[in-house]
Amino acid sequence: MLAGLQESPRSTAGSRGSDRAYWRRLLPVLALLACVTRAPSFLHPLWNPDEGYLAVQARILANGGELYETVVDRKPPLVPWLYEAAFAVSGSGSLTSVRVLAVVAQLSTAVLLASLARRRWDDRAGRTAGVLYLLVSIGLNPEDAQAATFEVFVLPCTAAAMWCADRRRWGAAGAAVACAFLAKQTGGAVLVPVLWLLYRHGAPRTDLVRLAVGAALPVLGAALLTDPAGFLFWTVTGSGAYASFTGSELHVLGRGLANSAILTVACAGLIPPVVRVLRVARTGAAELWLWLASSAAAVLLGFHFFGHYYLQLIPPIALLATAALQILPGERLARAVLTSACCCTLFLGWGLLAPRPDLTHAQRLAAAVAQRTAPGDRVLVWGIHPEVYWLSDRTPASRFLTAGLLTNYSGGRNGPQVGEKYAVAGAWPAFRAEMAAHPPALVVDDSRDKPYAPRRVPSLRRLLAAGYEERGTVDGAVLYERQQG
CATH class of the missing domain: 3.40.1010 (Cobalt-precorrin-4 Transmethylase; domain 1)
Known part of the structure; x- marks a missing residue:
């Protein structure tokens, strides 16, 4: 019974032609789901102040401003640069171009998760992981789930880090970890499961060096392209008061409990299979549990519990649910997908109808x-x-x-x-x-x-x-x- 949770990659993936046929069938489904689930994001000029902050930053940078000098924020530079590039192509009067990039980010995350699951288990697992992820991806307050902000662009980077580590491409895995960090500091938490995979594969010291170099070079490059001292201050050392738990504890904890409850509703189709399998055996893919645990630590970091922080939990939850469904009867898969689809419809309606x-x-x-x-x-x-x-x-x-x-x-x-x-x-x-x-x-x-x-x-x-x-x-x-x- 535990065979479905084994972590060894698939011994064969079929011929190159069958691989192409598999993705030709799956990609349109995932693309359609990504577009449908993020359709509400195009309804309003803005969803939250973070989008406004990024839009203003991008305009200032486009007019010759300097990050961490002319305009400052507690975030790394990748997402402001992404906004600036989108505005350079389509103009800064609308966030439509950035919203399209957010759709691409969610689709990329789903494809990477599908590829991970397919390699570990089988074709059905790949379809399951990709579809479940997209159905749950909007399971928060629309201001958090539909906004094209930092966490949305963290997700494909973290998924890419796990995808590369699973294939022992350590330099690329390090670069993906760096990109996750450069999108938002807490994205760097994916380094924990990546290191576990490195250890589990018994990789030589040279692979650890490749991982470290891959992670360090993009971060050093970003620091040099901005201002090294300013980069260090604004992204690491200058946020002590912000990260303190003191002040409005009940207010902050109430927000955390509310957002946890909302995400739990969104994951109503995913949680029961995982819990059911845990009652059978407490074994499984350790790196997936480490990915979930490190993502949970990232949500806790800073003690603010904003809803968009919880987006980092969704990829590992989707993969763990996929793992659990491999050893459960087939009707449990249909039930999980149907429940997730119903919850997705609920959140989609919330996004379409919610006042602003x-x-x-x-x-x-x-x-x-x-x-x-x-x-x-x-x-x-x-x-x-x-x-x-x-x-x-x-x-x-x-x-x-x-x-x-x-x-x-x-x-x-x-x-x-x-x-x-x-x-x-x-x-x-x-x-x-x-x-x-x-x-x-x-x-x-x-x-x-x-x-x-x-x-x-x-x-x-x-x-x-x-x-x-x-x-x-x-x-x-x-x-x-x-x-x-």
Whole structure:
């Protein structure tokens, strides 16, 4: 009975012609599923502030800006560069090109998982893994599952790392791990199962060197293409306050439990087979369990539990479910696929019908900003909606695109760990210098009495008192125009 969980690759994959026939039949199905499941992503200009942040970054970079200098973020550079490249091809007025890339990313992940499962078990396992993955891939709040943000582009890199390691292509596996890290730091967690595969295969020391070199070179290259000191600070050493668990513990834990429950519903067809097999034997593909465990650790890292963090769990869950279904009766496979399809339909409907009040607010605010400023004016939006810059087509007055980097509110906290003293190290001196050198024509206080409101931030309060007059409100956001003379 345990034979279905053995990890040895398939002894033969059939002739080259049969391989082509297999993929000719499977690829259109996976492509159609990828397009259908991500159809809601094309409905709205934006899904969440992360997309807005990336869009603004890409515009700044396209206009000669420098990452970690002209514009900053706590993320590695791969996804901002991807946005910049997409905008160079199709223009920066829409995220359609990036949404297409997200479809390609999900399809690539599904194909890699299908290839992994087919090599380990059989043709049916390949189809199962690819289909189950895509059905579950949207099983979160649509703002998390449909947005073309960091985690979506991490997924094909992690799947590629496992695919290469399974075939003992250690240099390529290292490069894939590096790409996962460069998409988002937590993507590097896939190194754990890759190292286990290296150890299990009894690879010589030269293979370990190949893996290390493959992982190091892309990261070093990215650091050199940006600013090495800035790259190190913004991606590794400068986020201590953000990663702290202190502050709004119940708020953050509530979010984590809610998102865990949502993903559990999405995986209703996958979890029972895995649990049933575990009752028979607690053995199986150790690297798949390590992949799941390391991905879970990545979700926990930083103690914020945003829904899009959970996307990293889905590929190993899909493969573990596929493994379990190999030793269960055939009707269990049909039940798993049907249940997953029903859950997918539920989440697809949620994505198609869910209202977007935050987007409506940002659009109204952007319209007011565009009306009150000229195209060349600099604007400061004090809030957590950087998409206002992109929607209004106005230049940010600061390299800090949200108030979070200056107050630590970006961690989703609403308690004591918010304020000037919790800002990223060195942020306030840089911000004051920017305001003195190029005072914004308009300041938008979009805090709406949250913990980072100007009355709680002395430096911003002094800036507004010294040179700005209140000129109206939009949905609770206050507009301040610079005094002349």
